[in-house]
Amino acid sequence: LYRRFTPDVAGSKPLPLAVYDHWWGTESTINENTARERAAGAAKLGQEYFLLEPGWYADSGIETWYQSVGNWAQENRVNFPAGVKAFANYVRSQGVNFGLWLEPERAWKGTLLAQEHPDWVTFLPGNDNGLVDFGLPAVREWAKKLFNEKIREYDARYIRWDFNVSPLPYWELKDQARPHRKGISQIRHIEGLYEVADWVREHNPSTILEGCASGGRRIDLETIRRFHVFWISDETIGAHIVRHHLHGAHYFLPGNYLYRVFAEQLQGSEKQFPEIDYQSFLGGAFGFGGRLETWTPAMIEQARRHVEIHKSLRRFLVEDYYPLFEQPQSLDAWDGAQYHDPGTQEGFVLVYRLDSPLGTVEIKLHGLDPAATYEFRDPYTRETFTQKGSQGVTIKSDRVTGHVLTYKRI
Numbered sequence: 455l456y457r458r459f460t461p462d463v464a465g466s467k468p469l470p471l472a473v474y475d476h477w478w479g480t481e482s483t484i485n486e487n488t489a490r491e492r493a494a495g496a497a498k499l500g501q502e503y504f505l506l507e508p509g510w511y512a513d514s515g516i517e518t519w520y521q522s523v524g525n526w527a528q529e530n531r532v533n534f535p536a537g538v539k540a541f542a543n544y545v546r547s548q549g550v551n552f553g554l555w556l557e558p559e560r561a562w563k564g565t566l567l568a569q570e571h572p573d574w575v576t577f578l579p580g581n582d583n584g585l586v587d588f589g590l591p592a593v594r595e596w597a598k599k600l601f602n603e604k605i606r607e608y609d610a611r612y613i614r615w616d617f618n619v620s621p622l623p624y625w626e627l628k629d630q631a632r633p634h635r636k637g638i639s640q641i642r643h644i645e646g647l648y649e650v651a652d653w654v655r656e657h658n659p660s661t662i663l664e665g666c667a668s669g670g671r672r673i674d675l676e677t678i679r680r681f682h683v684f685w686i687s688d689e690t691i692g693a694h695i696v697r698h699h700l701h702g703a704h705y706f707l708p709g710n711y712l713y714r715v716f717a718e719q720l721q722g723s724e725k726q727f728p729e730i731d732y733q734s735f736l737g738g739a740f741g742f743g744g745r746l747e748t749w750t751p752a753m754i755e756q757a758r759r760h761v762e763i764h765k766s767l768r769r770f771l772v773e774d775y776y777p778l779f780e781q782p783q784s785l786d787a788w789d790g791a792q793y794h795d796p797g798t799q800e801g802f803v804l805v806y807r808l809d810s811p812l813g814t815v816e817i818k819l820h821g822l823d824p825a826a827t828y829e830f831r832d833p834y835t836r837e838t839f840t841q842k843g844s845q846g847v848t849i850k851s852d853r854v855t856g857h858v859l860t861y862k863r864i
Contacts, residue, residue, distance in 0.1 A: 456708040456772045459678050464660045468682045470709045470739040470768040471662065472761055473553065473612065474501040478690075478717035478743025482509035482519035486534045488747070490544055495746030497548035498754050500761040503612040503662070504545045505553040510538050514565060520583070520618065523557050524565030524575075526600055542608040553612025553662070554604055558597045559586050559647070560619050571596075576624045585624040589642025594650055601654045605661055614685065615651070617667040644676075651680040664713065673711070683713045683739055690714045690743070694785065697734035697806065701791055702781055704737060709771025709793075712738030716757070726753055729834075732760040733856035736804055737771065737791065740764045763833045763858070770794065770801050776820040778805065785809040785854075794821045799828075799863035807851035816846040819861075828861045840864065 460467050474496035476484050484507075493504050508519035512528035529538050542552040561567040561575045563582035568575045574593050575584035587593055604610060625639040632638065655663060663681045665672060670686035677684075686703060689695050696714050703712050716735055740761060746754075770793035778790040790805035805817060822828065822843030830847070831838045841847075849857055 455678065455706075456710065459675065460708070460710060461655055461663075461680065461682060462659070463662055463682060467772070468662065468710050470764075470771050471503060471683060471713070471741070472499075472501045472765065473503040473505055473713065473715070473739065473741040474499070474550070474746075475505045475507060475715045475717075475741055475743045476509075477507040478715060479745045480509075482507070484509040484533060486536060486541055489534075489541060491747040492745075493541075493545045493548050493550060495749065495754065496742065497550050499742055499746070499757050500765070501550060501742060503551045503553045505555065505612060505614055506538070506541070507555040507614070509533050510554070512566075514562070520560075521562045522565060524561030524567035524584075526556070526558075526604075527566055539608055542610070546609070551611040552608055553614065554608060554610045555614045555616060556601070556604065557616040557618065558600055558650075559588060559617050559643075560584065561586050576628060578623055578627060583619065585619050585621055585643075587628075587639075587643065588646030588650065589639060590646075594646045597646075597650045598653050598657075601650070602657060605654075605658045611660060612662045612664065613654075614664045614666050615681070617672060648676060648680060655680065673707075678707070678711060682710065684711045685713055686711075686738075687714070690717050693728075693731040693734035694808070697737070697789065698781070700735075700737035701777060701789065704775045704791065705777075709738045709768065713741060714738060715741035715743040717743035726756055728854070729760075730806060730854055730856040732757065733804065733806070733858060736760075736764050736767060736858070737793075740768075759834075766833065767793070767802050767858075767860070773801065774821060778803065778817045782808065786811075788812065788815050790817065792817075792819055792821075794819075796821050799823065799826070800861065802858060802860040803847070805849050805851075805857045805859075807849075807853060807855050807857075809853055813852075814848060814850045816848050818846050819843070822861075823863065826863050829864045830859050830861045833858055833860055 496504050512525040513530055514522040545552045561584045575586055577584045628639040629636050664683045665677050665681035666685040669688040673684050687699055700712055773795040776792040779788050782789050785808040787808050788810050792803045794801035824844035826843045829840050
């Protein structure tokens with residue numbers, strides 16, 4: 455899938471990314487001053503992109519962000535008095551690429567798009583949340599222009615294309631006028647989705663396209679041809695959940711697609727996060743969210759070290775994947791996986807002792823030459839040892855602790 459389906463970015467296949475997402479902690483109440491503080495924090499962590507989520511477009515005078523979806527032509531000058539472009543320039547001054555959230559397939563009743571083009575938006579009776587009809591050629595051309603203008607105006611190198619509508623009732627409503635063509639509204643809409651995504655990539659080859667749909671609700675063979683990465687679930691607060699999702703998704707998808715953000719909140723008197731919390735994110739694209747401006751220098755340094763290790767490992771996340779344990783259904787277990795490059799005979803293993811009563815396990819690695827010697831290295835402690843590929847690796851661990859070992863043939 456990585457070699458044949460994943461689209462290129464600037465002429466090469468993307469590796470799992472490091473993206474800061476502003477949503478966690480402030481949602482659409484973000485303002486320019488806070489956003490600048492977080493962009494500076496993201497740079498200290500080694501994040502490659504800053505994603506500006508809802509809150510940048512004009513407010514309809516209602517509290518909730520989604521009731522302004524459709525106001526793409528106007529910026530929110532209350533949140534960003536100097537304008538989004540000025541903020542994007544600041545992000546780049548920190549050495550971080552700028553990214554933007556858009557949701558072109560939806561428009562709330564009363565927003566600019568719904569008012570100017572009522573024939574483009576389908577509403578269900580008693581529902582102000584509208585589906586923009588990508589089956590219409592005029593809508594497709596508008597969407598292409600929207601993406602192109604925002605990418606060029608802000609030099610956006612990352613776009614989150616979100617979709618927060620349950621579309622089937624809208625398509626069924628449109629098909630009532632043509633019962634002999636049941637399903638055609640869905641077909642035409644999805645064809646439009648593909649056409650616009652293909653066009654945007656072709657005309658903006660250096661921009662990452664992320665697919666998102668109320669979490670990870672639109673991931674299939676056709677969308678992985680067109681998007682470089684996916685937001686796979688809104689359940690991103692909780693390291694055990696994240697690890698479970700990443701290791702399960704890896705049965706099917708290479709790691710470049712699997713994006714989550716480290717967005718846990720400290721509790722009470724806690725000063726730092728447990729190491730296993732960070733390590734649970736190493737199996738995919740490793741992003742951050744939350745109030746970085748409140749983090750101590752020690753917390754920033756702890757996180758930065760994990761990002762640095764992730765970047766040293768991420769090339770293996772698009773190679774062969776071997777689960778080392780049956781996927782746990784409770785915390786009374788061990789968990790872990792091996793990521794292996796068969797061409798170079800290198801890779802790494804992630805192993806976690808959760809709340810298992812067993813303090814030691816032996817893992818059998820896959821894809822190694824039984825007669826060859828391999829050097830194993832802990833990237834945190836830098837301790838090394840060597841052994842034959844035919845031997846198992848013994849892991850000793852305290853409860854609820856993660857372990858990382860890289861290896862290479864010598």
